[in-house]
Amino acid sequence: MAKKITGPQLILANRLDDGRAVFLTSIGTWSNNAADAAVAQNEAELDTLMTVAQAADLANLVVSVTPVVADTSGGVTAPAHIKFAMQARGPSVRADLGYQVSPNWEQ
Amino acid sequence: MYAYDTYDHAMVNARVAEFRDQVDRRMTGELTEEEFRPLRLMNGLYLQLHAYMLRVAIPYGTLSANQMRKLAHVARKYDKGYGHFTTRQNIQYNWPKLSETPDILQELADVEMHAIQTSGNCIRNVTTDQFAGAVADEVADPRPYAELIRQWSSFHPEFSFLPRKFKIAITGAAEDRAAVKWHDIGLVLKQNEVGEVGFEVLAGGGMGRTPVIAKSMRDFLPISDMLSYLEAMLRVYNEQGRRDNKYKARIKILIDAMGIDEYRRQVDAEWEKIRHVPIDVPDEEVARIKAFFAPPPLPVLADAATEVDELANANFIFKAWLANNTGAHKVPGHVHVTISLKPHGGIPGDATDEQMDLVAELADAYSQSEIRVSHEQNLILPHVAKSDLPALWTKLDQAGLGTPNAGLLTDIIACPGLDYCALANTRSIPIAQTITERFDDIKRLMDIGPLKIKISGGINSCGHHHAGHIGILGVDRRGEENYQLLLGGSGAEDASKAAILGPGFNEVGIVDAVEKVVAVYLGEREGDESFLSAYRRLGPDVFKEAVYGTD
Ligand code: HEM
Ligand code: SF4
Numbered sequence: 001m002a003k004k005i006t007g008p009q010l011i012l013a014n015r016l017d018d019g020r021a022v023f024l025t026s027i028g029t030w031s032n033n034a035a036d037a038a039v040a041q042n043e044a045e046l047d048t049l050m051t052v053a054q055a056a057d058l059a060n061l062v063v064s065v066t067p068v069v070a071d072t073s074g075g076v077t078a079p080a081h082i083k084f085a086m087q088a089r090g091p092s093v094r095a096d097l098g099y100q101v102s103p104n105w106e107q
Numbered sequence: 108m109y110a111y112d113t114y115d116h117a118m119v120n121a122r123v124a125e126f127r128d129q130v131d132r133r134m135t136g137e138l139t140e141e142e143f144r145p146l147r148l149m150n151g152l153y154l155q156l157h158a159y160m161l162r163v164a165i166p167y168g169t170l171s172a173n174q175m176r177k178l179a180h181v182a183r184k185y186d187k188g189y190g191h192f193t194t195r196q197n198i199q200y201n202w203p204k205l206s207e208t209p210d211i212l213q214e215l216a217d218v219e220m221h222a223i224q225t226s227g228n229c230i231r232n233v234t235t236d237q238f239a240g241a242v243a244d245e246v247a248d249p250r251p252y253a254e255l256i257r258q259w260s261s262f263h264p265e266f267s268f269l270p271r272k273f274k275i276a277i278t279g280a281a282e283d284r285a286a287v288k289w290h291d292i293g294l295v296l297k298q299n300e301v302g303e304v305g306f307e308v309l310a311g312g313g314m315g316r317t318p319v320i321a322k323s324m325r326d327f328l329p330i331s332d333m334l335s336y337l338e339a340m341l342r343v344y345n346e347q348g349r350r351d352n353k354y355k356a357r358i359k360i361l362i363d364a365m366g367i368d369e370y371r372r373q374v375d376a377e378w379e380k381i382r383h384v385p386i387d388v389p390d391e392e393v394a395r396i397k398a399f400f401a402p403p404p405l406p407v408l409a410d411a412a413t414e415v416d417e418l419a420n421a422n423f424i425f426k427a428w429l430a431n432n433t434g435a436h437k438v439p440g441h442v443h444v445t446i447s448l449k450p451h452g453g454i455p456g457d458a459t460d461e462q463m464d465l466v467a468e469l470a471d472a473y474s475q476s477e478i479r480v481s482h483e484q485n486l487i488l489p490h491v492a493k494s495d496l497p498a499l500w501t502k503l504d505q506a507g508l509g510t511p512n513a514g515l516l517t518d519i520i521a522c523p524g525l526d527y528c529a530l531a532n533t534r535s536i537p538i539a540q541t542i543t544e545r546f547d548d549i550k551r552l553m554d555i556g557p558l559k560i561k562i563s564g565g566i567n568s569c570g571h572h573h574a575g576h577i578g579i580l581g582v583d584r585r586g587e588e589n590y591q592l593l594l595g596g597s598g599a600e601d602a603s604k605a606a607i608l609g610p611g612f613n614e615v616g617i618v619d620a621v622e623k624v625v626a627v628y629l630g631e632r633e634g635d636e637s638f639l640s641a642y643r644r645l646g647p648d649v650f651k652e653a654v655y656g657t658d
Contacts, residue, residue: 017134017206018159019155019157019159019204020157020158059136063140063154064154080586082525082586082587082588083156086525086526091201091526092534093534093537093540094454098157
């Protein structure tokens with residue numbers, strides 16, 4: 001049964017091999033950039049995304065799959081809660097580390 | 108320092124090989140995350156917000172210059188060039204890759220280090236006084252006993268799945284620098300009337316959501332009975348500690364429920380059954396372990412050093428550093444030096460790979476190649492000749508390691524908080540940074556005197572806020588970071604629980620509140636009364652009034 005949701009949601013996980021935070025996109029890939037995240041507007045859409053995400057979990061690509069409330073108000077998708085927003089950016093006390101530098105900061 | 112024998116080497120190397128195999132099997136999917144998680148946690152590997160986190164044990168906070176060099180190397184090669192020294196005398200790396208962790212652990216094993224039992228419901232790294240073996244105020248060096256406990260507790264088959272984590276701290280000095288009363292078991296070395304050395308045994312302390320100060324189990328336990336008695340204490344806890352609710356699973360809850368007298372009675376009964384089984388080690392083995400910790404051969408030197416006085420007269424920062432960051436050594440002409448990892452505006456407990464390398468180099472040059480980590484998240488050079496201090500400080504200062512604030516208000520303990528930690532409610536590091544910037548005047552800090560601020564970003568209390576003279580606890584207030592202010596805690600021999608003063612604040616308000624509290628203290632103190640003594644005399648009301656107003 002679809003879980004009741006309180007607003008638009010996106011799906012967050014950590015990559016298995018290096019633990020980096022990643023976001024599920026609408027084509028079923030995982031992006032380093034929260035702006036690429038697919039946003040579920042209702043319970044049925046969230047169910048569909050979670051099915052894709054859980055398959056990636058079973059395929060040993062990601063762990064810790066978590067649906068979180070999305071903030072789309074600025075035109076750019078980001079997790080709404082500060083904790084998950086932190087995952088999308090990196091440590092606030094190290095502006096030189098994490099996705100706040102660039103989604104491809106480690107390449 | 109303790110040196111691994113062939114057993115230790117074989118054990119740790121076997122563990123690395125085993126974990127390498129487990130990681131391989133996880134990557135190929137042979138192990139599910141559910142199966143793998145407890146295995147990685149047994150090797151100190153957590154999953155945090157941005158990445159995995161590896162916690163490496165620094166047994167009783169003692170490490171060699173070579174080990175420190177290896178920690179620097181790991182930070183550089185496998186991480187982002189830094190590490191975080193913790194209140195439990197461990198180091199945490201924030202960005203290791205799962206696939207590279209076995210290599211990291213192998214490199215650490217090469218210098219006799221590991222991450223075993225740094226997580227999970229087992230007996231964790233035994234912590235102790237950072238000045239052990241260097242100061243005159245101790246009955247005996249506690250580290251040989253900490254090492255015996257480490258050997259006894261490592262892979263202890265009966266105690267690998269306790270109801271909850273278990274933390275033991277030990278001190279040899281009457282001045283408690285190891286917060287022993289805040290541990291599941293605290294051991295205090297003491298002498299009895301006839302001059303024998305033994306332990307006062309405390310039990311049932313802990314922080315988390317239910318802070319409890321340990322109670323006395325026994326006034327004097329002979330050293331020769333240490334391990335069998337600990338075994339009996341752990342057995343009763345292992346059998347009777349609650350496993351149905353992890354918030355009620357620590358020994359503090361068990362002792363609270365049954366009472367310390369009943370717990371003692373059951374432990375004594377258990378002890379009678381096992382004390383003649385060979386758990387305690389023979390005197391020769393104790394002597395063998397003790398020999399590893401024999402005091403270094405320091406020459407007795409003159410207590411006055413003209414080069415020190417000259418620089419102190421010319422440079423106020425050096426003078427302040429001498430006063431705050433060095434302390435008397437038991438060998439005349441020497442001191443122990445606290446290297447502050449609390450630069451104003453910096454991240455408490457963090458050190459870069461370059462800083463770690465420098466500390467290793469300075470330990471080789473000036474401190475018998477020995478380094479300590481304190482539970483207050485600083486590094487210590489335990490055996491330094493006074494005449495070397497000007498050269499030592501100059502090099503530290505150039506590397507950002509010369510902050511003269513040990514024991515002062517800006518020597519803040521802070522947990523990683525929401526900047527890294529998946530269990531956090533709020534950030535804690537930025538609060539520490541703002542406070543240190545607000546109090547960025549060493550003369551003012553020295554006028555305020557000893558004041559311990561401790562910050563946790565969540566109720567688990569990793570930042571010891573319950574034991575802070577001023578404690579700060581982050582709470583989630585409808586999705587906003589909110590900070591509670593607590594006053595009057597102590598982690599020392601006069602341990603006390605800090606009490607919440609009133610409603611919480613946002614991140615600016617909490618720093619303002621700290622300033623108001625300090626102002627009340629400065630206005631009300633009598634003579635050279637410390638903050639904690641003044642708070643205990645005055646009670647919370649004057650502080651409450653200053654912080655929240657009269658209505
Ligand atoms: C970032 C990952 C961390 C996690 C997941 C974590 C988790 C926890 C948890 C769950 C507890 C509560 C245990 C209980 O009440 O039964 C706890 C307590 C504690 N942790 Fe951490 N912690 C972390 C980091 C740290 C760090 C960085 C330090 C040192 C600065 C630390 C030191 C402590 C201490 C001293 C306690 C209190 C012990 C007590 O409850 O008696 N932890 N931690
Ligand atoms: S107190 Fe909370 S936020 Fe801080 S490290 Fe511990 S679990 Fe994380």
